[in-house]
Amino acid sequence: MKHILTTLILSISIFSFAHAQTQPILNLEKATKIADAAQEKAISESWNVVISILDQGGNLILLRRMDGTQIGSIEIAQLKAKTAFEFKRSTKIFEDMIKGGAVHLTTMPITAVEGGLPIFQDDVIIGSIGISGVTSAQDGIIAEAALKATGFM
Template structure:
């Protein structure tokens, strides 16, 4: 009986510890909202209307914001840019540059949106999520994303 209680206690401790650890490695809703606020503020500086998608480290949608007047097509593009950034742990601009340099094989690669505007979000050196911006030019989307992730890094 004593062994069962010890085993159960150890198991419970492991479960609670691993749950807390896994939660601390992903972006929180509060962080996602702060990043989204920063992205919107940067977009508003230039009167740009965009969609802002924030994903956790597993590629799950945490926050989606569509600014007034932004085309509906940008919703899915922003989400897919964010997926690319978190799945491949790099900026979507990297893929855009690779295609521009002649690496056409990337065009058909699953889960790759090779257009600037998607970035990983890091806490220290750990990727905790990603952001995708869509609605203006890809370079402008990238400017907004860069400004937004700086509030966490």
Template sequence: MKKLLLLALFCLPLLAFSQTKPYLTLADAQRISDAAEAKAKAEGWNVVIAILDDGGHLISLRKMDGVQIGSVEVAQAKAKSAVFFKRSTKIFEDAMKGEGGSRIATLPNAVGVEGGLPIFKDGIIVGAIGISGVTSAQDGIIAQAGVEAYQ
């Protein structure tokens, strides 16, 4: 009986580490990236597509042919901003245009350029997408196509 009790107590912490909330899988990230890339190709735009998990860690990165290398870091920064603040980077872009908007630039990890969107499942943030390579509005269109492929 004591051994059974000890075994149960030993296994209890292991059960606490099991995944109980939704999360992005690599297959999810690939599906999102595929949709974003298809939208970019349909429009004739070359971009970088970054998919992050809910902790801001990179799951997938695609750099389409011909896109400037600076967009690699920008796409990741947009996704990180979207996941950290649980909102579109367009909100920061719009806020920066208003009175006192320059304060947004002082927030750590806040990117004031459209193209970063959070990804939710059942109301819980599971990650984000960041797009960079064309205009911010075009980046936003591509990001939206990616998010729609997940939902």
């Protein structure tokens, strides 16, 4: 009897766990904190950039264009975030691969320029950040600083 009850309770809890099937999410509060950290870093370096953040579904949750940033960065920041999200890796990895000879990768719908980083929580992707406005290396520095300052790296 005891054994049956134990089995039953165990079954229910396993069932509940399996049924829950949730994913961690990136809400506006978290995105705002990440963007604030990015902006703070940019200001401290006197750099002007667009900050773009996607959520766990790869959909835009926040975009900010700092004064004086080149207009082209509005699209580039989003494209970097898109590539980082869609391939769960830094856009710099693709940049390095293409620079290293993998030119065929330019035929993929990716933006292979540093400045895009995926955002992970408990090893699950919950979004991405894309920075554009200064050199791509500087864009990358801002993206990394933003994730480190908010505990996502």
